[in-house]
Amino acid sequence: MIIGVISDTHMPRSANRLPSAVIEVFGGVDLILHLGDWVTMDVYEQLAALAPVEGIAGNNDPGEIIDRFGHRKILTLENYKVGLVHGHTPFAGRTTEEKAQLSFKDDDLDVILFGHSHQPLLKQVNGVLLFNPGSAADKRREARYSVGLLELRENGIEAKHIFYDSKE
Incomplete structure (x- = not known):
């Protein structure tokens, strides 16, 4: 199973539509997971035109997105336990990575x-x-x-980043 993983689209402030690189990369995936800060459901519609979509809400998402997706979830995909969280709460004074890990501290997961x-990690x-x-x-910094x-x-999980230069 090949999954497209996307986050922090911040649309339409950052862009009016998905970058062409995203459309190309996600064109053949089995599932797309959005990790929050969609900002509008229009992002969902654009992604759903490519593949089935699941996700969670982030700190910039309105009630409509929060109600539909929630802030945290665990999916079982191909016998792997995959945790999804935006990473903005609830642990003050922690890095985003630490917050993500603490969000699932009591769960037995293969992937967070x-x-x-x-920041890609x-x-x-x-x-x-x-x-x-x-x-x-x-992209910020x-x-x-x-x-x-x-x-x-x-026989295992492989993850990789796809980098590109234009949000057009």
Whole structure:
């Protein structure tokens, strides 16, 4: 199973539509996971034209998105437990990565996916894959925009970032 992972689209402030690079990369995926800060349901509609979409809400999302997706969830995909959280709450004084980990401290997961920082991250901690795709259209201090691909196979999980230079 190949999953497109996206976060922090901040549309329409950051862009009016999904970047063409995202449309190209997600064109053949089985599922798309959005990790919050969609800002409008229009982002959902654009992604749903490419593949089935699931996700969670972030700190910039309105009630409509919060009600539909919630702030935290665990999905079982291809026998892997995948945690989704934006990473903005509830642990004051912690980094986004630490907040994401603490959000699932009592859960047995294979992967934790999170956003919020707009900073791409890929690493293993205590046997759990931590993955932040970065931001698809609001790179802030990063050199490039980014999304992720997560491949779930019988023999393991592979994650990688896809970097691109234009949000057009």
